[in-house]
Amino acid sequence: MRFEIYDPTEIKHYRVLDPNGEVVTEEDIPPFSDEELLYLYKTMLFSRIMDERTLSYQRQGRMLTYAPNIGQEAAQVGSAYAMEDNDWFVPSFRELGGWLVKGVPLKNIYLYWYGNEWGSHIPEGIKALPVSVPIASQLQHAAGIGMANNIKGEKDVVVAYVGDGGTSQGDFHEALNFAAVFKAPVVFVVQNNQYAISVPRKEQTASKTIAQKAIAYGMPGILVDGNDIFAVYNASKEAVDRARRGEGPTLIEAYTYRLGAHTTSDDPTKYRENEEVEKWKPKDPILRFKKYLQKKGILTEEWEEKTKKELDDQVVSTFEEIENKSDTLIEDIFKYHYETMPPHLEEQLEEYKSFLEGGK
Amino acid sequence: MRFEIYDPTEIKHYRVLDPNGEVVTEEDIPPFSDEELLYLYKTMLFSRIMDERTLSYQRQGRMLTYAPNIGQEAAQVGSAYAMEDNDWFVPSFRELGGWLVKGVPLKNIYLYWYGNEWGSHIPEGIKALPVSVPIASQLQHAAGIGMANNIKGEKDVVVAYVGDGGTSQGDFHEALNFAAVFKAPVVFVVQNNQYAISVPRKEQTASKTIAQKAIAYGMPGILVDGNDIFAVYNASKEAVDRARRGEGPTLIEAYTYRLGAHTTSDDPTKYRENEEVEKWKPKDPILRFKKYLQKKGILTEEWEEKTKKELDDQVVSTFEEIENKSDTLIEDIFKYHYETMPPHLEEQLEEYKSFLEGGK
Amino acid sequence: STEGQVVPTQEKPKKSKVLATPVARKLAKDLGVDITKIKGTGPNGRVMKEDIYRTKEEMTKEVE
Amino acid sequence: MANKLNIVEAVNQALMNEMEKDETVVVYGEDVGVEGGVFRATVNLQKKFGKHRVFDTPLAESAIVGTGVGMAINGLKPVVELQFMGFSYPAFNQIISHVARMRNRSRGRYNLPMVIRAPYGGGIRALEHHSESTEALYAHIPGLKVVIPSTPYDTKGLLIAAIRDPDPVIFLEPKRIYRAFRQEVPEEAYELPIGKARIVEEGEDVTVITWGAMVRDVQKASEMVKEKGIYPEIIDLRTISPMDRETFVESVKKTGRAVIVHEAPKTLGVGAEIVSVINEKAFLYLEAPPTRVTGFDTTFPLPRGEMHYIPSPERIAKTIEEVVKF
Amino acid sequence: MANKLNIVEAVNQALMNEMEKDETVVVYGEDVGVEGGVFRATVNLQKKFGKHRVFDTPLAESAIVGTGVGMAINGLKPVVELQFMGFSYPAFNQIISHVARMRNRSRGRYNLPMVIRAPYGGGIRALEHHSESTEALYAHIPGLKVVIPSTPYDTKGLLIAAIRDPDPVIFLEPKRIYRAFRQEVPEEAYELPIGKARIVEEGEDVTVITWGAMVRDVQKASEMVKEKGIYPEIIDLRTISPMDRETFVESVKKTGRAVIVHEAPKTLGVGAEIVSVINEKAFLYLEAPPTRVTGFDTTFPLPRGEMHYIPSPERIAKTIEEVVKF
C-alpha cells in the first residue's frame, strides 16, 4: 500500500515517471494497454487544445471569463481515469481534464463558460455535478453522495476536487470529517497548483504538506507528483479501490502548477516571477508523458499531428456551434426554480414578456 | 519541550499526577507556592459549589437553563491560570472555572444565565469575551485578537476554548489555520469532555486524538490528562510562553469528562450508561488535587470546611442579589445596537413605552 | 411592468365597496362627503377627486 | 382510536409515516438519533428505522445541509434537523448557493427533494441565538419554499407535503407552542398543500395576516376586539414562500383594512412584503394603511427582556382597533 | 490639482487617506495585498503601508470576518474585503451572530468599528454567484449598517465615514459602475453622513427611490419621461440600513406617488420595506400605489440571460408613466 510507505507529513512526492519521462519505479507502471495509454495522452491533449483555443477566443472578444487548466492535465486525467462509469465526479471549476474523461460533452463546457445555464445540464446517465464556484462547497455534496451510497448499499465511489486555496475553507474540514466518520466512499483530490489566484500555497496554510491534513480526520493522505499521470492514477486507483471496499475516504494532494493565469481576467505577473513559471515549464505533464510514450515507441509524431488536428477541429466546430446562438430563453430564467412555477413567478414572466412586446 | 515528547497521534496522555494524587513525573511539578496551590484548589471548589448551587436553584424553579462544568474544573482552572493579567480569555459557554480565574465577577455569570445581557458586560480592565453560544465561532475572534496583538506589537496571548463537538465546525478549522499562518499568539484548548450533548466523541471525528488535528495546521498539539491540573497547567504554560515568544499557536486537548448533564434541560441517561459515569467519578479532578495537597500537608479539613462555607455564602448572596431584580430595562433592549440610536429604533421604543403607559 | 393595476371586471361586486385612492378618501372626509354615496366616474367606477368635488358642490347647492 | 397530538408529536408522526412509506427518506442532524432530538421531535425513529436511516452527525451545520444536497442528488430524500434556527447560519452558504439553486443551475437535471427542519421563534426563556425568527431571510431567496405551521394538524400535513415536495423546503416549527395544545390528527399520512393559506376566522372589518405561534395570540386579540364589535378575518399564511397572495388580497378587498402580525424584526420582515403585495393588488380598496405589529428591530432579548419583544395580544388588539378606526 | 476618480479609485483613495491618518486601520482579505484586489480597489496599499497593515489571507470568508471581530475588539479598525458579495455567505454566521450583536450583547463593552467591503450587483457578464445583490438580507439584521454608494464622490465620503463609524458597516460597491465615469473628488479625507439619502433630481410628479448602479438607469429613465412632461424626483438612498425615511416620505407627501427601483429580487427586496414605510408615514397622500421595479424572483442569470434581469431604463420609464397616469 503506497499510503503506508509515503508519510504525508514528509515532503516526499510519490512518483513513477521523472520529468524526462524516465521510469523511477518500474513496478509501479500501471497495466495499461497501448490503446489506453494513447487515450490518456489524447485526453490531455484535448484539454490543452481546448484551453488554448478558448484563450484565443477570449482575446478575440468572442468568449467570456475562462479558467484554463494548462499544466494540470495529469492531475485531472489521471485521477478521473481511476473512476468506473458508475462513479460520481464532483468538480470544482477548473476540471476540464476530468470532464473530458467523464464524458461530459464539450458543448456543455463551452455553454457554461459562454454564460448559459444549459452548460450545467449534465446529460442523463453521466454521474457528474456541474461546476461549483463557491470554493470547497462541493466537497459537502461529495460526502453526501458517498453517504447516500452507503445507505443505499451501492458500491459507487465519488471523486471530488478542490484547490490548494480551497483547503482553507470550513467546508473542506466539515466534508472530510463527515466522510471519515461515515466512511463515505470519497476520494478527495486537492489540486495543489501553488496558487489561489495571487496567494501562494505557503501563505495558505502553515502545514508542511496538504496531504498531512488527512491526519486530522483519521484518513490516509498522500502527496503525489501531480504532473506524473501514472503516480496520480495509481494513488487515485488505490484510493478508489479502498473506498469501494468500504474502507472510507482518502485525501490526495496532487502537487502541480498552474502554468497560465487564474482566469482570463487575471494577470499573474502581478504576483509571481516569470522565472518561476519558466522553471515549471519543463515539468509540463503532457511533455513528460509524451517522452515516455515516445521512448516506448507507442507515440509517433504523425499520430500526434493527426490527433491534434482532429481535436482542434472538434473544438472549433463545437465553439462555433454555440457562439452567438446561446442567448438564454426568457422562459428558462423562470422555469427551473421549482417543479411547478408559482403564481408570482408566472406573473413576473408574463409582465416581462408583455413589456418586451411593448404591451401593458 | 513536552510537545516534542508527546506525539499527538498517539493516545498517550501527558500526566503529572495520577488519579490518586500520586506524582507521576516529579520533575514536572510546577513551582507553585502553597498559597498558589490553595488558590487553585479554592477556585476549583468555587466552581463546583457554584455549579451545585445553581443546579439546585434550577430544580427549585429559581433559575433558567444552566450548563454546569462539574468534572472539568482542572481543565479550565489549570489552563486559565497559565494566563498573565494582560492576556485574553476567549471562552465557549461552559468555562466557569476559567471565568473565575480571570476575575469575572460571579454576579456577571449569574446575570447571564439568569437571562440578562448585563452578564455579558465584562467589567473594564478584564480582558475576557462573553459566552459564545454558536459553537466554535469564538475561535475566530481569538485568532483575530492574536493577529491584532502582532500588528500592534503587543506581547499578550489569547487562551481560547472549544469543546470536542466544536472541533467539527468549519470555524474551528479556519481559526486554527489563520492563527498558524499569521503566527497568532493563541492557545486553543479543546475540552474533550467526551460528549457533544448526546453525541459521543468517537462519532464526532474519526481521528484517533483531537490533539492530532494540530498537524493539519502545522502547529504543535498535545493530549493531556484534563483532570490533572498540573498537566493542564504545564502544557498551557508552555504553549502560552511559546505564543508570547512569537512562535505561534498551539492546540491542547484536555481529556476530561462531563460528570453532569449537558445543561439542566438535558437528560444524559438517554444516551449514556450510568456505569460510565461511575467509572469517571474516581477521576474527579478536585478529588485528585485534594489527595495531592493532603499528602503534601498543605490542605487541612478545617481549611476546606471553612473555605467551602465562605464560598457557598458568596454564591448564595450573589444569586439572591440578582434574583428577581434582573428584569431588563426596556431602554436597554434598544440602546446598545448602535452608538447612536437611529430614528426607527427611537420610534419603536417610544411607541412601545406609550403602549405600556396605555397611551396612543 | 407594474402589478399595480386592479382588474375588478372579473370580480363580483362585494358589499358596496368603494374604489378610491387614499388621497380621495381623505378628501371626501375633509369635505364631509360620504364617499359610499358617490357614483365614481373613473375606471371601473373608481371615485375620482373630481367626483368628490362635484358631489360637494351639489350638496352645497342643495343646501342653498 | 383517538390520535390527539401536540405539534412536536405531529412532527414525529409525520416522519414516522413517511419513513414507513418511502425508504428513501432519511433523517439526520445533531442529537436526532440516540437522543431523539433536543425537543424529542425524532424520538423512536432510530429505534424503528435503524442507524442507517436515522443518525447523529458531527456538530457542523454546513455539512448537515451540504451532505443533504449530495444525498438528494443521489436519490434520497433527506430530512435534516438544525437544532435551532439560529444555527442555520453556518449553513447559509450551502442553503443560498446550492439548496436554492441546484435545480435552476442544472436546468432541472438535479432537483433537491430535501427538507430542512428547525425549531423557530422565541418565548421559551432560552439562551442567546435560540429565539430567532428570520424567516424573511429565506423567503427572499428564490428557489426555496418556507413553511411555518401553527397547529398539530397543519404540522403533520405540511411536513408530509414538504417531504414529498420535489423541491427543497425550509420547515420552521414554532417551538413556543410545540406542546401548547393537542388536536385530533389522522393517524395515517395526509398532505396539506404548500402555498395555501388558511382562513382561521372569517370577519368583515379587518384582515389580520399572521403565521406560526402568533396565530394563537392573534386569536386572543380577536376575542378582545370582538367585545368592542370589531370582527377580524384571521389568515394563517402557513407558507411564507411562495405565499398565497390571493387569499389575503381577496380578504383585504373585502375588509379594506389589513394588520400583519409577526414576531420577527419589523424592517424587512415578511410583513413588508405583504404590505407591498396589498398595495399592488388591492390599493383602491384600502380604507386604512396596512399596518404591521412585529418584534422590534433589535436582537431578540435574553429571557429577562423577552416579554417585551413578542407582540402581545393586547398590542395586537390595540393596533387592530386603531386600524379599524382610522 | 484635479483629482478625477472613478468609483474603484475612490475606494482606494478613501483607504489611503484613512490609513495615513489612523494607524489602527488595517486592510485584509483574499488577494488584496500583493495583487491589490481582483478589482484593484486596494492597489498600492501594501506597498505604502506594509504587510503588517495590508495583507492577503487564506481563502476563508468566515475567518476573514471572524478575525475582524477579534481585531476590532482588540483596538483595531479592520476593513476587510470579501471578493464578491456572493462570497459573503460563508461568513453569514459571523456577521449575524457576532458582527451585528457584539455591542448589544456586551452592553456596550465591545463595539466593533469594522467595515466589510464587497463588490455588489450584476451586469458585468460574470460567472455564477458573482452578481448578487442581497442587501435586503443584511438590512433585515439589527445592529448592522448597510451602505451602497452610487458615485465616486459619495463612495469616498461614505467609505471614510464607514471606517470612522464606531459600529460595523457592510459597504457594498456597485461593481457594474466601478469604472463607468469619473468625478472631481477632494484629495483629502471627508465624510458624508451615513443614514442620509441624496436628492439626485428634484421633481413634482413622482418620487423615484433607488441606490447603487440603478441610480444612473433611473436618471436615464427620467430623461425619457421628461420628454412626456413627467418630472420625477430621484432619491438615492445611499444608506440602506438604517434608512433615511424622512427624505423619501417628505418627497412622497409632495408628489403623492412612488416608484422604487432595485436590482435585487422583488419579494422581500428593500423595496418592500420602502413601500411599507410610505404606507405608514404618507398613506393619506397617496394618489397611486407605491410600485416596485426590480429584478425577478429568480437567481441572477448567467451572462446570456442577464440583460433581461436588471431593470432597464425603458422598463423603469414605463412604470413611472403608469404610476403617474394611475
Ligand SMILES: Cc1ncc(C[n+]2csc(CCOP(=O)(O)OP(=O)(O)O)c2C)c(N)n1
Ligand atoms: C467562497 C469563495 N470565495 C472566493 C471565491 C473567489 N475565487 C475564485 S477562485 C479563487 C481561488 C481558488 O484557489 P484554489 O482553491 O487554489 O483553486 P485554483 O484556482 O488554484 O484552481 C477564489 C478566491 C470563490 N469562488 N468562492
Ligand SMILES: Cc1ncc(C[n+]2csc(CCOP(=O)(O)OP(=O)(O)O)c2C)c(N)n1
Ligand atoms: C452552531 C451551533 N450549533 C448547535 C448548537 C447547539 N449546541 C449547544 S452545545 C452543543 C454541543 C457542544 O458540544 P461540545 O463542543 O463538545 O461542548 P460541550 O457541550 O461538551 O462543552 C450543541 C450542539 C450551538 N450552540 N451552536
Ligand SMILES: [Mg+2]
Ligand atoms: Mg490553487
Ligand SMILES: [Mg+2]
Ligand atoms: Mg462555514
Ligand SMILES: [Mg+2]
Ligand atoms: Mg463536549
